[in-house]
Amino acid sequence: TDSNNYAIDTQRPTATIVVTNDSLNIGATSLVTITFSEAVTGFDLSDLSVANAVLSNLASNDGGKTWTATLTPTAAITDATNLIVLDAGQVNDTAGNVGTGIAISNNYAIDGERPTATISIANPNLTVGQTTTVTFTFSEKVSGFNLDALSVANGSLSNLVTGDGGKTWTATLTPTANLNDPSNFITLDNRLVNDLSGNAGSGYANSNNYAINTVALTGDPLFRVTDPAPPQGAPNPPLQPIVFGRPTGVLGLPIGFPPLFEQRELGAGLPPVGSIFLRNGALAPSYIAQVFGTDRAGDSSASGFLGLGGGDGGVFGSSTLSSLFNRETHGDDSPLKASDNQSIKGPGDPVQGARGMFGAPSLGQQLQQLKDTEQRQVMDLAHALQQVGISEMQA
Incomplete structure (x- = not known):
């Protein structure tokens, strides 16, 4: 079985x-x-x-x-x-x-990735008659890309082609004529572009900026000439000393005088006193000033002297008799020194010597004024003048 x-x-x-x-x-x-x-x-x-x-x-x-x-x-x-x-x-x-x-x-x-793109403009400064190449580079090959996906400011694109199967594209940018605009862009709508797998892009891609100046010049060129502007911060020219010539003009009063450096001519035919101190050399302008000093005792008494200045000592030089006016007041009996070192008794020296320059009226006019106010000081001055050879003065 x-x-x-x-x-x-x-x-x-x-x-x-x-x-x-x-x-x-x-x-x-x-x-x-x-x-x-x-x-x-x-x-x-x-x-x-x-x-x-x-x-x-x-x-x-x-x-x-x-x-x-x-x-x-x-x-x-x-x-x-x-x-x-x-x-x-x-x-x-x-x-x-x-x-x-x-x-x-x-x-x-x-x-699983969407395509992206970069846009590069070869010449970002376009003038009359110029064009430039625009390059579009995608992250991967794309299909369906055409000029409709692009927005161009103040210009137009043409001749869009690819040489590598769709990853890199080029086009020609022609700017709008008769326009001046420094800020322009090309914009790509990525949603209108698909990669080979069918993935659509997202967002937008912008090119680098390009400037347009296509305004044509017409007529003859205009030439404009202007003075050059001075340089900023230029150093000031150095100060130059002013050399004055011999003073000229009409003399005034000792206190209220005309322009400071005028020619001094003494009245009564008396030569300038500068000849006294230059030992018969060339005459040089000298000046007469009246100087007052207040006594230190505080009793409001004052003393005054006729001062001789100038000569060859410069504009503010002092004469041989300047020591009469460069001494402090020591009292009524302080001796005064003349050029030959002889002592002259006097009521006291003024506090400061006379070195300013004043107008010079005649010697007789000045002595007459001093005689009316301070007789004693006139005598002391006459004594001092005798020591240096002046034998006659009008009083």
Whole structure:
């Protein structure tokens, strides 16, 4: 008789994996089908290794021989080479045979990034009759790019072409005529450009600034001549000394005199007193001043002298008799020294010698005034003048 039937299963299960959409862009998913050589048990997602993506919704509708899942790529990743791998050693058929080896899916590409662009203008300063090349460089090759995606300020673009399959594009920029504008841009609307995976760009891309001056000059050129401006901070010219000549003009009173350096001429034909001190040399202008000094005793008494100054001592030089007026008041009996060192008794010296210059009326006029006010001082001065050779004075 025949035995009961028995089944023999000595084959290990194998599998194939197919990714339906092998080019995944932003937001895309794909169906993945895992087909075994026979029904299997114990199969789950932990048996699968997925590159740059995740699988979900694993299920079988035929008892375990065919399984499906959903593949979702990782966001913001671009990778052209990706695989799903099954470790068959983790799967058993219904007879308990363990699978062997590995199963690998077909390749799938992931493009999870949007295209971006930069815009460069070769000549940013455009004048009459000039054009320039504009270069558009994308982060990846794009399709559908045309001039409608561009906004051009005060100009127009033409001859848009690519020489590398869509990653780099060039065009010619022609500025608007008869215009002067220093601030201009070319703007690309990235939303109107797609990469080869279908991802649309986002936002806008702006070029570097370019200036336009296409105002044509008409008529003859205008030449304008202006005086040069003085340099800032120029040093002041050095001061130059003023050399005065011999004074000229009409003399005035000793106190209220006309311009300071006028010629002094003494009345009554008397030569300038400078001849007294220059030992008969060339005559030099000399000056007569009346000086008063207040007594230190505080009793409001005063003393005065006729002073002789000038000669060859310079504009403010002093004469031989200047020592009569350079002494402090020591009292009524202090001796006065003349040029020959002889003492002259007098009522006292004024506090400060006379070195200013005054107008010079006649000697007789000055002596008459002194005689009316201070007789004693006139006598002392007459005595001093006699010592240096003057033998006659009008009193």
